[in-house]
Structure formats: structure tokens, C-alpha cells
Amino acid sequence: MIILYNNRGILNEIEIIKRMLHQDPDKRIVITPLIDPKTQINPSSVDLRLGTHFKISRSTKFTHIEPLDDPKEIRKKLAHYTEDVHLDPSDYFVLHPFEFVLGTTLEFIKLPYDIAARLEGRSSWGRIGLQIHSTAGFVDPGYKGTLTFELENIGKSPIKLYPGIRIAQISFYYLTDETKIPYPQKKSAKYAGSIEAKSSSFYEDPEFEILRNRNIPKEDKSKLSS
């Protein structure tokens, strides 16, 4: 029987391991594959590795995304203007200065209902200009899937990224109590169960559905593309 501390705050390494080994699957934190625990587990976080899948925008004929268009059409447009890159494990990806691509964690994560998490970069990579997310580093309790990196090189020289390198870390936080609506059960959960880097689904937000139904005039596309 594992005793869970009632401390509320960031989980330390022992609490993280306890949660990973918990007998009750609903209480368990899953991080798989954990290739090298000795290297990856830090005092209050776990290092995450870069996966092999990237999504790149092909923007040469792309003016903007009209959020009020039919979601099916937007999805199609996004597919047309996005290129998927799957790397061989021994291959690499070059991220040029000021380039923005989506990537994914190698690890699959599952959080219990009483723990949230934050995704952060690692300082070694930050010092050469690699950002792993722009704004969205928060992971809701109950989340299950890989995490999408919003990779950007804000440095001056290109960065060679190899699959499997540790570019991020995740820290875990206790909630004051279990959530009653874990992420996958939320009606508007758009990224639950993601396995690959997933493009934005902002246009599926209910606000846009309301605006669509109100027939708000769309922007004049000719102006935007001129």
C-alpha cells in the first residue's frame, strides 16, 4: 500500500515515482516509454524527449485562416497547407531561425484526475534559442496522449534536432481535489488522445459556431491577399 502525502504543490521525484507505480490505474501517472529514468527524472520534473513527427506549414499560397468558414473546409485547407514529416530514428530535422513547426513528445502521457502538469523547456536548449511552446504549456488532469510542441528557433543559427533528444520537462501539481470534469470528458476537448502533432482546431471553439450562425460578414479575402 502506497501512502500518498497530503502535501499540495509540485510533486518531487519520489512522489512522481509513487504515482507512476500506483496500484490503482486511475491514480497512476503514465509516461511511456521512459527510456532512461536515471537521466530523465529530476528533483521535481521528468525530462521529455522529441518524437519523430513534425508538421510544417506551406505558406506560399496561404493568406489566412477564416475562422467563420465551414470547419470541414478549414480542416481541408489546413491539410492542404500542412506537410507531415516522419523521421527515421537516426535522421534529424533542421529548425531554421524564426521558423515555427509543430512537433510531438516521444512519450505518451496520462494524468490522473487529481494532478495537472506543466510542460517547460530545458534551459540548455533555451540558451541556444529553442522554444518548445509559445503559450500552451498547461496539461489538464485526465489528459491522455502525446503532447504537441510548438517549436520555434528564436536564435540566430539553425538548430539540428534529433528524435529522442531531451528538449522539454514536465512537472506535476496536485489539485485541491479531484476534477469532476477531466479533460477528455470536456465537451470542447479537441486534443484528447492525440498521438501525433495536431494542427490547431481553434475554429471548433463554440464561439465561432455562434458567430457562424449569426452570419457575421467574413473579411474581404481579396483585400487580404492583395
Next chain:
Amino acid sequence: MIDDNKLIKTIFAEAVEMTIRLETYLYSSFSNLEGRSAKILENYYLNGTIKVLKEKLEKNWRYYKIKTNSNNSLSSNATNRLFKGIYNVFSNLKWANMRIDFLKNISIRPEIYLLQNDIIKCFKGNFLNFNISLKNEYNYEECLEDLNQTISGENIENSTIILLFIPQIEINNPLMWTHLAHEITHAYEELNNILKEIRREFGKEIEGIHQERLFEYWGREILADVVGLRLFDLGYYISFILFSIRAGDMITKCENHPPHLERIEIMKDLLYKEFRDIREFPNIKNIIDDYRDIAKRYADLEKTNVNIHQHYIRNEVNPEERRNIENAMEKLIENGILKKISEIGNIKLGNFIKCIFIKDFNKLNKLKTELKNGFIISSSRKDLNSSIFDKIDNIRTNQEVYDLFNYIREEPNSVFEIINAGWLYRTENHLGNFENYFINNESFEKGYNDYKNHILKYDDILLKSIENSELHRFFIELGDLGG
């Protein structure tokens, strides 16, 4: 014997899945095309071909729902009608696959190469260079050697490259990649020597030019099946049965290939023989039996409902020779020669194929449960001893913390285990999922889309599992990663 409802649901699920895969392939393919031709093709294929296929599926969906309303079992008339309807969809799909051969602008995922390399590692000795390409069938071709010889008029050493073909629509479906094991075996030169050794054991049991020829062609197929079983066991067996259903041909005897139903019977016997402890795992035994029954019943319905050549022999052959070939075919089957080839072959191949049948059903069942929960299965942790739970609450020193790391360390699963667990999950849950997502839906379109999301999600999980397990192994090979 399985009931007709289960049979119809199985083949219906295959027809829907193939349509989903064709649609997904076309969609990705057109996303990569630019300009006016992309629009024309998109209209023609996505708004034309797929629309027609979906209309046909919908017609069968409605009929199935009416006939099974209030849990009625299917009458013989309803079974025949549904069989013909779904069979027609398979024929259309086959036609459509042939006509999209020119669409090859989709990059091939590295996972196929990872699997190919893992298969090749199981063969002893030097092996040829392979490359993978898309076609409408599983096949292999020694391409570069032929081309170089034709152009130069002389033998050029080390120029052989084998092209392995996989059907476009299976590009992201690792469960069906088990067929690569079969095709790769055809390129294994040692196979000819093994076949010669086996031939010697039959002595005068094989007689005449036709039997000799069939022994060589059919023997190669049977041996390649044995390799498929040795590497993927259950996975190869089920994928072969579903492949035969999708191909819409269970009974044809042709000169190059023995009838699929016969091959399935032989594989079933071999699985039974190898899985000596099969009784301890009734779920595995049921799967093997059920799928054999599905194949048999499918063959019955094929014989009575559709016009199919039971013998497929070259056109240029004269009637007398045709009769002789047909007789030779019957003799090879009736005298149990094919079965014997598989048994002797299994023993002899043991010296050349390192991989043996997977027998850790406990592990497979565990991985299957993980898949059911939507987890990736690239690696596994050792089972924990309960004493760890007491230890963990009394950690005092740094060393004790480091010791804990050993308990959460994971070992990569082999691609063979991943694919087998995938098949196990699929077979145990597939019809239930098909029923929930597709049949029980009020709207055909919604059912189709829900089922599509489900199928594509599991493709992604398996692909990610294969990819991660390779990367995991790659890091292990690098040695201690430090800390």
C-alpha cells in the same frame, strides 16, 4: 461453426474499412497535389468513386439493420443477399485500387522500413537490398538487375535491388504489413535450396511435369507462409484470412498460388502444433478456430453466390493440358502434400529463420489491455514485487532513490509483439466496435465517420508504438546515457 451474422459483420467491417482507407489515401494524396489537375482528380475520385462506394455500403447497412432488427438472426436469403452486396463493394474497391496506381505522391512512413529491417534481421546470411514502393497489391520484383542487364547487355554485380510493393491503401495500416514477411521470403535465395531438400523427401510421390512445376510454385508459397507464421504467428494468420476476404477469392486454384482456403487450413494446423499450451489461453484458441470458420463459410458463400473461376490457368494452355494441370492441383491437395511441405519446411526453416513463434500470451494479453485503454505499447515494465510498495514509503538515502529508478525502467517491445498485440486487440474488440460505431448509429454518415476516427486512431497508436520501440532500442544500443 460461426453464425452468419458474425460472418456478414466480419466481411462488412472489412469492406467499410477498405473504403475508409481508400478515402484517407485519396484525401492525403490530393492534399499534396497542386493546381487544376488536383481539383479535377479530387472531384472525380473523392466526390465520385468514394461517394458511389459509400452509397453501396449504405444500402447494405440499411438492409442489415432491417434484417437484424429485434435481434433476429439472418435468414439464408438475407445472408446471400448481403454477401452479394458486400462482395460487389470488394470488386469495386479492387477496381478503384488498380485505377489509382498513378497516385504515388505520398511519402512512405519510416515505420515500414523499421519493420522490414526487423524482418530481415531474422534471416541468416547475407541479404539483398530492399526498397518499398506502392502498388495495388503485395508483391516483390527484382527490378534493378533486370534493368541494368537490359541496358548494358551484361551482368553487373551487386546491382540487385528488390522492390517490395504494398497496396496504397495499406500504407498506414501496420497490421497488414505482416505480408512483407511473406514477400521478403521470396527473395531469400536459400529458400530454393530448402525447397529442393524438401522435394527429395517426397521421392516418387510427386510425378510428372505438372506436379513438379506446381510443387515448386506452390511450395514456395507454403514456405513463405511458414516464415510469416514463424515471425508473426497469429498476426500473419488473421491478416492472411482478411486479405483473402478483401481480395474476394478464397477458393481459386491457380498455377502460381494454392487456394487461400487450403493455405489457411495448413496454417491453422501449424499454429495448433506450435502452440502446445494453447488450451491455457482459450481466447487465442477461439480466435484461431473462429477465423478458420469464417474463411470456410466465406468460401461456401463464394461458391454459391458469385461467379468465380475455380481453376485459373493460362489461356494459351490447350484443353488436354488444362485437365492435366487441374488433376495435378487436386492431387497435391488431396494427398496432403502441401501440409507435409509446411511441416517439413517448418523444421528445416528453423535453421535459417532465427525468430520462433511467440508464446508469451500473458504479455500479449497485457499489451492488448493497454491498447484497449488507448495507450501506446512501445515498451513494457517488469511486473512489480509487492515489497517495493513498502520500500517506497521508507526511502532514506540517495542510493535508495536511484534504486527506485530500476522499477520504472521500461524495456522496448519487439515489433512482432506490437503487431501481435494489435491483432489480438482488433480481433477481440473489432466486431463490437464495428457494431457500436457503425451499425448502431442512427445516421450512416455519422457511423462511418465515427468508425473511421476509431480505425485511424489505432493506426496512429500502433505506428507510434513501432517507431518508439525502435528509437528506444537505438538509445539502448548507444549504451549508458549518463545522468
